Amino acid sequence: MSSNVNLLKDPKTVAVIGCQFRGGQGKMGVEQGPVHLVNAGLLGQIKELGWNVRWDGYQSYEHLEEKITVETDPNIGRMRRPRLVSNVCEEVSKTVEQHAKEGQFVLxxxxxxxxxxxxxxxTLEVYPELCVVWVDAHADINTPETTDLGWLHGMPVSFLLGISNVPEYSWTKGKLHPSRIAYIGLRDIEAGEKATLKKLGIKTFSMHHVDKYGIGGVVKMALDAINPTRERPIHLSFDIDSLDPQFAPSTGTPVWGGLTFREGRYICEAVCETGKLIAMDLVEVNPCLTDPASAKRTVAAGCALVRAALGEELL
Ligand SMILES: [Mn+2]
Structure with a gap:
């Protein structure tokens, strides 16, 4: 394990939350991601790296899904399932905050x-100086005004930045400054998102930049921009669709021309090496969209990314 994570309390503990939630997009199966990752041995693998594991169990949010049905949750503007997503995310946010407050790494x-x-x-509630590395094929920065499809999984960054104003989302506090987030892996961005990224001057590294500078150069430039002295805590939000579909085919919105597995792993290694990584998300693993072998490959890639972020070294 990385020995220099001075922000976390001893004994170094990873709190793992298995969020079985699919309400931010339209495809069945992404709620099974955590089950497949855990069944692949992820928790044991984390322990082998020297961490304590606090497994929160699978969170199914059935209590909210029963209460907030399709009928009682009509679109707000173009936003689909807006109240369900808001309620689930508010609950998850409190759980994450609690773990971070206790000095645990939150996965x-x-x-x-x-x-x-x-x-x-x-994590922003506990670490106001936080910066974010968002690894994704998409920018996920649509607002209720710019979204084409209306699914909330294409909008979370806009709520973090406080540029989406929806009363049902008043709990999102918009505390993330645009200078504190960098994207890596982008290659499928909507027109409204491009305008937002430009207007806010957000650091974006598309696949073009990965080709041009190499992944080592890109990660360094990303960290130099959002974390110049490497003193800020880092939250890594890793969408598996950042990887090319040949490495991670089982995901809801695959886009060709993505990161190789090695490039994805390198990002995790490099962020880990800073000693400042305090949380990671691994999202959009949908084992139900492909044949079992492709699902297994995607899950295995996801486990390897988590291990790299938690300090697994090749040598
Ligand atoms: Mn995403």
Whole structure:
């Protein structure tokens, strides 16, 4: 394990939350991501790296899904399932905040990426100086005005930045400053998102930059921008669809031309090496969309990314 995580309390503990939530997007199966990751041995693998594991169990949010049905949750503007996503994310946010407050590394297994507003919202409460590395094929920065499809998994960053104003989401406090988030792996961005990224001057590293500078250069530039003295705590939000579909085919919105497995793993290694990583999300693993072998490959890649972020070294 990385020995220099001075922000975490001893004994070094990873709190793992298995978020079985799919309400931020339209496909069945992403709620099974945590089950497949855990069944692949992820918790044992984390222990082998020297961490204590506090497993929170699978969180199914049935109590909220029963209360907030399709009928009682009509669209707000173009936003689909807005109240369900808000309620689930508010609950997840409190859980993440509690673990972070106790000095634990918080690992959230999704579930869809709408959860990003919850997890980062939670860590920001404990670490106001936090910066975010968002690894994704998509920018997930749509607002209710710019979204084409209306699914919340394409919008979490806008709530973190406070540029989406929806009364039902008043619990999202918009505390993340645009200078504190960098993207890596982008290659499928909507027109409204491009305008937002430009307007806010957000550091974006698309696959073009990965090709041009190499992944080592890109991660260094990303960290130099959001964490120049490497003193800020880091939250890594890793969407498995950042990887090319040949490495991670089982995901809801695959896009060709993505990160290789090695490039994805390198990002995790490099962020871990800073000694400042305090939380990670691994989201959008949907084992139900492909044949079992492809699902297994995707889950194995996800486990390896988590291990790298938690200090597994090749040598
Ligand atoms: Mn995403």
């Amino acid at each position: 959230t297994l999704g579930g869809d990426h709408s959860l990003g507003m919850a997890t980062i919202g939670g």
